[in-house]
Amino acid sequence: MTDVPADLALLPATRRALLHRIAVAQADGRAPSLVAAVARGGRIVWEGARSMIDDHAPDGDVQYRIGSISKTFTAVLVMRLRDEGLLDLGDALEKHLPGTAAGEVTVAQLLAHSGGLAAETPGAWWERSPAALRPELADVLGPEPFRHAPGRRHHYSNPGYTLLGSLVEAVRGRPWAEVLQDEVLRPLGLERTGAQPEAPYAGGWAVHPWADVMMPEPAEDLGLMAPAGQLWSTTRDLARFALFLSRGDERVLSADSVREMRTAASPPEPGLAEAGYGLGLQLARAGDRLLAGHSGSLPGFVAGLWLSEPEDVAAVVLANCTSGVAASAVAMDLIAIVADAEPRIPEPWRPFREADPVAVELAGPWYWGTSPHLLRLRADGLLELGPVAAQGRASRFAPAADGTWTGLTGYYAGETLRAVRRPDGSVSHLDLASFVFTREPYDQDAPVPGGVDPQGWRGIG
Incomplete structure (x- = not known):
């Protein structure tokens, strides 16, 4: 991490509280390793890591699988297509990706998980199975792709984001991973994020629930399912991505478009999207805070990326264990530690210089x-x-x-x-x-619907 400017540097007590929180999470969750980062003011202001190996904790440059946080990257690509006028969020999928069994679902419904599609693919546990078992979209959707009528409710769907990835490929005429690299990762400087791991990267582990022993997890290439969960990344890259999701970047998406992503587009689903779901972003309430972000998991890995736009704080937590660490809850706690201990200093008041x-x-x-x-x-x-x-x-x-x-x-x-x-x-x-x-309550001279009593205001005598 580069030197933090003095006006953004966290106090020693805050840094210790952050370290304590991730140390407890790693120890109680029995994670082989856990890494975290906090960003505010457009910069990464804190990094921390804990590991089972003394003096060998990973840093913010080590890659972990980020699971469903990949969906947010896919959503950014779809929003770019919308902003370029190549599609409308109200378009039916069939208009741009014909021939699927889910052509009636709209792009917006897929982004917000309100298309009624099944949560998972048919057949084998896809996260632990070779991509060759799902060579076509028909193998991802299965013979009965719907569980609910489209548009009726929020129902999280991994196949839905597979369709969005295929939509990007159909419109761009290139593979999803290439489009992501050229249009999002490279412009934002996310050099350690990609579809395949590049050293140094963590191995994924399963920790026995009742014994302190471990077993390596498989790391399958997800194939067609990649847009729903394939990516590897680091805390540094994801912290920069969180800053983008808060502020926008005209090279990728405007501030208005990322604000639209952070706005609820489907109703809440208890335990998953407590405050609703935006366009590729989960929304959650943590006390009085409304947070936007996403959780992620694949065999051997858990991840959480969350941000509070009003308080200008974002946090990322990554761990290489299948379960045990509630990465999103830890990330939310890191936001609370910083925001409560060191509230955001508001910008100086300035007058509107060109008042209309x-x-x-x-x-x-x-x-x-x-x-x-x-x-x-x-x-x-x-x-x-x-x-x-x-x-x-x-x-x-x-x-x-x-x-x-x-x-x-x-x-x-x-x-x-x-x-x-x-x-x-x-x-x-x-x-x-x-x-x-x-300008006045029930102004006599204004066209108030229903009219105003001609005698005006009066007492009762």
């Missing part, structure tokens, strides 16, 4: 009926609408070319905010998804 006079005109108090709201013009050019009371609907809005504003978050995400003007050009009211917001 129209937007300034809209700022201030508005009323939806009798409910007071505030509309603020932020320094980043967005409008932020929120209730004055503790409860109510809050959203942020981005300006559109036609002079309206489009909701980005909350109840009004995707909805249009429009300032309706009088003949003299002054603002009469705001129209937001059919709701009328006025």
Whole structure:
């Protein structure tokens, strides 16, 4: 790890708490080795490792299999195709990858595991079986690929991400691993991530549940299933990938597109996607924090990558054991240790230097009926609408070319905010998804649906 700038360096007590957490995880989980990294402020700020071999702990450059974190990489490739206009997330799979038994499922449903497909492939335990047993997509899907009606619920599906990998290959005309290398790994500088291991890398082990003995696990090439779980990587590469998932990188995906990936696209599934599932990212709540990331496992390996975008902290945990270490839970704990001990220092307040006079005109108090709201013009050019009371609907809005504003978050995400003007050009009211917001509660001069009592406000005597 390169030197950390003084303003990002963690305090000694924080570093010790991080080391203690992974030491407990390695010892209690009886993992041959465990490596971890924490990133914030665009940099890796801490690395740690524990091993059963004294003085030979691996470092952030040693590769481990990352299992289903591979799905997030595949999702990035699909989002790139969408951003280039080569497909729409609402497209049926059949449009781009004809001839499968799952052609009716949409691209978005596959990304969010809401296509109703089976969780696993038919036949042999695919993670421990040669890829030759699944040479065609028909062997991955089987004669009855569906377990639920498409779009009804979240149901995690490894075959679904196999289809997405094949979709990438069909649109790009090249193997999934090559496209991933050229379009994601190389631009982001993830030189130690790939479909095949490159030394130094860890071997995978099974640890006996009731005895302190071990047995090596097979490391099969997953073939067609590779987009669902093939990749090998390091904590350093995955920490950089987590920073990308938080901030975006115009060479790969914009900040808006990675934000879309982090937004729930299917409902929760207890024990797997507690806060829902985005587009290639699991969402989870850890206390008051909403985290985005992904877990991963293959025989001999467990992995966890999680990030808190508001607190600008990400953590990665990798171990070379089939079970025993809850890698995602440990990664979430590392985030909490840093965020609680050393809260993020906010950026200095700065005024909006090129304030649009129209937007300034809209700022201030508005009323939806009798409910007071505030509309603020932020320094980043967005409008932020929120209730004055503790409860109510809050959203942020981005300006559109036609002079309206489009909701980005909350109840009004995707909805249009429009300032309706009088003949003299002054603002009469705001129209937001059919709701009328006025400068005074039930303004007599505004077109409030149902009208306003002509006698106005009065007491009862």
